[in-house]
Amino acid sequence: MNIKENWIQFIHGLQDDICAAIENEDGQAKFREDAWQRLEGGGGRTRIICNGNVFEKGGVNTSIVFGDVTEAMTSQLKINGHKWFACGLSLVLHPVNPFVPTIHCNYRMFELYNEAGETVDRWFGGGTDLTPYYLDVADVTHFHKTYKDACDKFDVGFYPHFKKECDNYFVNWHRNQERRGIGGIFYDYQRPAGERDASFWMNFAKTCGYAFIDAYLPVVSKHKADEFSESHKFWQEIRRGRYVEFNLVHDRGTIFGLKTNGRTESILMSLPPTVRFEYDYQPEPGSPEDELLQACLHPRDWLSINN
């Protein structure tokens, strides 16, 4: 089995396994699948969950897309080649309970071919980031520790590097560099080279992809029955507004997808179910809401002993 087939099998297996784990955690809602095809080549399996016990809205989507390298791709994405192929998984979950964080992850592989059909370039990207509404340091530490352990199996330099990349990517630049959440890991344009061949990066994606279950579900389990009031929900909806702002104003994948005739409903499954935009809303200094906001404004080293 070649790399491409191997990757596709991994992505579909990960989708099945994650969906099963989420349905199990929710205890009520089931995913609905929309299989779609793309005129220019390929298609996807969009799986949506909504109005669950735990998850108010979410999606675990895979896609396998390919086509000719267009002029727009060459000029905007600096992609040189004759044909391209991409396959990945993208996941976003928006829980009902404001004490359960929102989560996002994405793992993808991209290939480029010359006119003879030979692979001339290949790269891997991915990551995961957590967006809590209230700060529970134990949860955040557990989340980061799980990904550090996953990274450390491959290179002890990965976690600090990819953690920083994550802090630098999910940023609402128009809001004083407020981050979308408390980070995670993010990597892109990782090209196989030397001992770090395609298998290495595929195994890295597998390890990180499955780490989602250990990193996130215990946090869900811990908080899904927490009592909450209207004011907690209000704050959750304010923060969801920032999620919308990041995704629509800054996220490269979302904007590129929307502007290049991607499947809109699959792309925008990432938007939260109910959202609130208030003029100049400021949480009270020192409040639990403000504590979360400060963590988004000032990324920390969550695994430092001083934290």
Added chain:
Amino acid sequence: MNIKENWIQFIHGLQDDICAAIENEDGQAKFREDAWQRLEGGGGRTRIICNGNVFEKGGVNTSIVFGDVTEAMTSQLKINGHKWFACGLSLVLHPVNPFVPTIHCNYRMFELYNEAGETVDRWFGGGTDLTPYYLDVADVTHFHKTYKDACDKFDVGFYPHFKKECDNYFVNWHRNQERRGIGGIFYDYQRPAGERDASFWMNFAKTCGYAFIDAYLPVVSKHKADEFSESHKFWQEIRRGRYVEFNLVHDRGTIFGLKTNGRTESILMSLPPTVRFEYDYQPEPGSPEDELLQACLHPRDWLSINN
């Protein structure tokens, strides 16, 4: 009094008059003013109304801003000059009642100066557009007729031209060219020339600016006490989602403001107070919700006798 001073006086007068008319229509809420200053030059008066009898959220903002022409302005906006000046009013109102439409308008003047401080270029822009949640053809006709009458005083070619510009601007390109609402008028880069001197364009802006009161408030008055259910509110929030998508993904003014260190809170006052994003939501064919959607997908000539 020169053109610039005249324009500033008009904009501030329009702000006062429109705010008074809105407060009168609401009957409860009052505008709160935030005066702000811009480090690079100028500032503004942001006036926000919220949680009123009629208006759930809205803003009537003015700004007077100026500065040096930067490289980004030259490359991205094709602006050539030494210093620039801009002054305008921007208004968005999001009503509580789903049978009352949302409205937006904007009137602005831009000037460019050479190193000697002489005005080397000047242009006017503006317009207004209506975003109903349910289609009331009589309302929409009244709205368009009011602006046609305003335009006709200046040039009978204006209304058809600027109506088309509006239909072509407020478009969610990623949603099958669905419009944000049922249109209105939109004009930009109108440079004084011949008989159409600066006074002409200033008077045009005044006439259109004040037409807001006649075009919109009777519609508000007619529907503000309409009974509505949760399902009407649900649909309003779905449509508000499209408003968010347009403003954050496509609106040139919003994106430019956010990416060039504009005052975020003043720019994003345009976002609706509560919003809902549902995966692949489709109104039932033939329903009142679908009727509105069809009007957004297929712009009409509302003043044609066949409509």
